[in-house]
Amino acid sequence: MRATIFHGPFDLRVEDVPDPVVQLPTDAVVRVLRACVCGSDLWSYRGETGRKAGQRIGHEFLGTVEAVGADVRTVRVGDLVVVPFVWSDGVCDHCREGLTTSCEHGGFWGSAGSDGGQGEAARVPYADGTLVRLPKEAVSDDRLLAALLTLSDVLGTGHHAALGAGVRAGATVAVVGDGAVGLCAVLAAKRLGADRVIALGRHEARTDIARRFGATDVVAERGEAAVEAVRALTRGQGAHAVVEAVGTEQSMRTALDIARDGGAVGFVGVPHGSGTGVDLTTMFNRNVALRGGVAPVRAYIPELLPDILDGTIDPSPVFDLTVGVEDVPAGYKAMDERTALKVLITNA
Amino acid sequence: MRATIFHGPFDLRVEDVPDPVVQLPTDAVVRVLRACVCGSDLWSYRGETGRKAGQRIGHEFLGTVEAVGADVRTVRVGDLVVVPFVWSDGVCDHCREGLTTSCEHGGFWGSAGSDGGQGEAARVPYADGTLVRLPKEAVSDDRLLAALLTLSDVLGTGHHAALGAGVRAGATVAVVGDGAVGLCAVLAAKRLGADRVIALGRHEARTDIARRFGATDVVAERGEAAVEAVRALTRGQGAHAVVEAVGTEQSMRTALDIARDGGAVGFVGVPHGSGTGVDLTTMFNRNVALRGGVAPVRAYIPELLPDILDGTIDPSPVFDLTVGVEDVPAGYKAMDERTALKVLITNA
Numbered sequence: 056m057r058a059t060i061f062h063g064p065f066d067l068r069v070e071d072v073p074d075p076v077v078q079l080p081t082d083a084v085v086r087v088l089r090a091c092v093c094g095s096d097l098w099s100y101r102g103e104t105g106r107k108a109g110q111r112i113g114h115e116f117l118g119t120v121e122a123v124g125a126d127v128r129t130v131r132v133g134d135l136v137v138v139p140f141v142w143s144d145g146v147c148d149h150c151r152e153g154l155t156t157s158c159e160h161g162g163f164w165g166s167a168g169s170d171g172g173q174g175e176a177a178r179v180p181y182a183d184g185t186l187v188r189l190p191k192e193a194v195s196d197d198r199l200l201a202a203l204l205t206l207s208d209v210l211g212t213g214h215h216a217a218l219g220a221g222v223r224a225g226a227t228v229a230v231v232g233d234g235a236v237g238l239c240a241v242l243a244a245k246r247l248g249a250d251r252v253i254a255l256g257r258h259e260a261r262t263d264i265a266r267r268f269g270a271t272d273v274v275a276e277r278g279e280a281a282v283e284a285v286r287a288l289t290r291g292q293g294a295h296a297v298v299e300a301v302g303t304e305q306s307m308r309t310a311l312d313i314a315r316d317g318g319a320v321g322f323v324g325v326p327h328g329s330g331t332g333v334d335l336t337t338m339f340n341r342n343v344a345l346r347g348g349v350a351p352v353r354a355y356i357p358e359l360l361p362d363i364l365d366g367t368i369d370p371s372p373v374f375d376l377t378v379g380v381e382d383v384p385a386g387y388k389a390m391d392e393r394t395a396l397k398v399l400i401t402n403a
Numbered sequence: 404m405r406a407t408i409f410h411g412p413f414d415l416r417v418e419d420v421p422d423p424v425v426q427l428p429t430d431a432v433v434r435v436l437r438a439c440v441c442g443s444d445l446w447s448y449r450g451e452t453g454r455k456a457g458q459r460i461g462h463e464f465l466g467t468v469e470a471v472g473a474d475v476r477t478v479r480v481g482d483l484v485v486v487p488f489v490w491s492d493g494v495c496d497h498c499r500e501g502l503t504t505s506c507e508h509g510g511f512w513g514s515a516g517s518d519g520g521q522g523e524a525a526r527v528p529y530a531d532g533t534l535v536r537l538p539k540e541a542v543s544d545d546r547l548l549a550a551l552l553t554l555s556d557v558l559g560t561g562h563h564a565a566l567g568a569g570v571r572a573g574a575t576v577a578v579v580g581d582g583a584v585g586l587c588a589v590l591a592a593k594r595l596g597a598d599r600v601i602a603l604g605r606h607e608a609r610t611d612i613a614r615r616f617g618a619t620d621v622v623a624e625r626g627e628a629a630v631e632a633v634r635a636l637t638r639g640q641g642a643h644a645v646v647e648a649v650g651t652e653q654s655m656r657t658a659l660d661i662a663r664d665g666g667a668v669g670f671v672g673v674p675h676g677s678g679t680g681v682d683l684t685t686m687f688n689r690n691v692a693l694r695g696g697v698a699p700v701r702a703y704i705p706e707l708l709p710d711i712l713d714g715t716i717d718p719s720p721v722f723d724l725t726v727g728v729e730d731v732p733a734g735y736k737a738m739d740e741r742t743a744l745k746v747l748i749t750n751a
Contacts, residue, residue: 148640316497319694342504345693
């Protein structure tokens with residue numbers, strides 16, 4: 056089969072690799088129908104994550120079950136399934152408590168020896184704990200497939216950020232970051248009952264999606280000016296709940312500064328940069344909490360899936376460019392140069 | 404009257420100052436019966452907080468109302484009252500939501516122009532929002548007065564830390580710091596239903612109090628050895644809820660490292676030191692939350708007071724040295740040299 060391989064910074068190639076097979080009785084093999092490129096993939100693309108030449112890449116995908124091991128009980132050959140960005144056994148302490156990303160047998164797609172999502176198929180460890188079945192009818196609905204694909208990462212991650220920020224009915228929410236995760240956090244905050252959602256971003260195409268997802272205000276300023284703008288919108292108090300969906304020192308600083316006293320920042324941007332941007336004195340004096348991390352999206356799918364299926368939410372507009380597997384490198388280039396917001400990869 | 408005045412690092416003097424009087428209709432004057440020295444006072448004592456010569460000091464006290472302004476409704480002359488370490492108006496948005504430390508009219512004892520608690524009397528701004536009445540019979544009960552005095556800061560601060568750490572019934576809790584706040588956090592965690600409370604500390608007299616307050620385990624190690632010891636006690640997983648009651652880089656690092664994935668650190672140690680000790684990558688990868696800050700003890704008194712009065716909890720053992728007002732400087736010296744845990748100051 057064909058799969059995307061990392062050869063070095065800015066050097067991805069789509070190459071022939073062996074077809075995946077069931078190796079353990081808990082495995083499944085999934086034929087990939089849709090995958091996509093994540094903002095966090097760009098850190099690998101740029102050579103900033105220590106990824107080694109030869110590793111696969113891609114951690115967001117859905118597809119059809121092609122084979123299952125003898126112990127697999129919850130999915131069958133032919134099922135349409137979505138694949139979370141971390142695999143998990145579903146039975147350890149952390150999985151049972153819903154923190155599937157801390158699974159004692161968990162792993163990340165594209166890590167050494169594993170398949171990636173940006174290819175034609177993948178071996179899925181712990182299929183029962185990892186995979187979630189989707190209605191087969193979705194196969195013929197491109198928009199719905201795109202929406203369902205976001206369950207593999209960005210929608211669940213936006214939801215995790217909103218929960219971390221403590222979004223509740225009636226809350227004023229601010230979202231730092233206008234990437235796909237930030238936009239999904241807007242959608243998630245609205246879904247959780249936020250009264251007001253302030254999206255911070257300066258790319259009009261993206262803030263237009265934010266408004267479509269429920270943002271009531273857009274702040275295009277950055278840094279101190281952004282802090283002032285958010286305070287002006289909130290009687291000087293700041294937002295009850297703030298989502299940090301970027302991961303830089305500056306974005307974290309802004310997020311903490313625009314939080315209301317007693318509020319919280321839900322952070323899901325993978326931390327990068329020289330410093331952390333976390334000013335403990337600000338947090339201490341104003342009782343601003345910081346809560347978040349790698350999102351246990353597997354645990355959120357049962358809650359979010361019905362809302363996609365019945366049309367309550369539609370995250371599919373986060374995709375603005377579609378490529379085939381052979382053009383994955385071009386997709387990365389477009390996202391790296393910010394000419395694309397999020398790239399959808401289609402195998403059919 | 405007599406009051407403690409800061410003259411410079413390690414130079415506190417008890418001097419004659421004008422008697423306080425009602426200046427605004429919302430003021431009260433309180434004659435101090437009991438006060439104490441806080442671990443955070445030591446930072447001022449050592450000249451590390453920018454306190455200027457001539458400022459008063461002391462923020463934990465209780466006493467008898469001696470005069471009230473025309474608008475004061477909730478306390479009368481002769482009432483026994485406890486005074487939280489921040490005054491607050493009781494009516495602003497933050498006060499109504501229970502975050503009295505973010506009161507828009509709030510202030511801190513000993514700030515320029517205000518009285519301190521380590522003297523014979525104090526003018527209390529916003530008496531209705533700030534003061535809480537206590538049963539007058541307590542005046543004749545030294546142990547009870549000492550216990551009630553902790554409502555002004557350390558007990559409420561320990562409770563805030565426990566809440567920030569997410570202590571719930573059945574939780575495994577770890578407390579970093581064996582000062583009075585750490586010990587009160589042990590008491591608070593037990594009160595909130597913690598199943599297991601691991602106290603980190605190496606001073607036997609203090610860890611004995613921790614055990615008396617409900618600690619089930621004591622870890623005397625520090626740094627990496629402390630992390631290993633806590634993990635060994637928790638099936639390798641760490642504590643659901645961790646209290647950070649020191650405020651140094653090392654203590655914060657330890658607190659985050661001993662938290663269970665998905666758990667939280669409740670921090671109430673005033674942040675000090677060159678770095679913050681906050682490793683965002685640790686927080687991110689393991690979904691460990693950080694929540695805390697200056698404790699709104701005023702808001703907690705109605706919940707904690709009944710438990711002191713009926714004997715459910717007795718925080719009075721945190722005091723191990725009693726001095727009169729004239730000997731406040733000696734009390735600081737004893738705490739600075741760690742020969743005393745917490746110094747009680749008595750005016751009667």
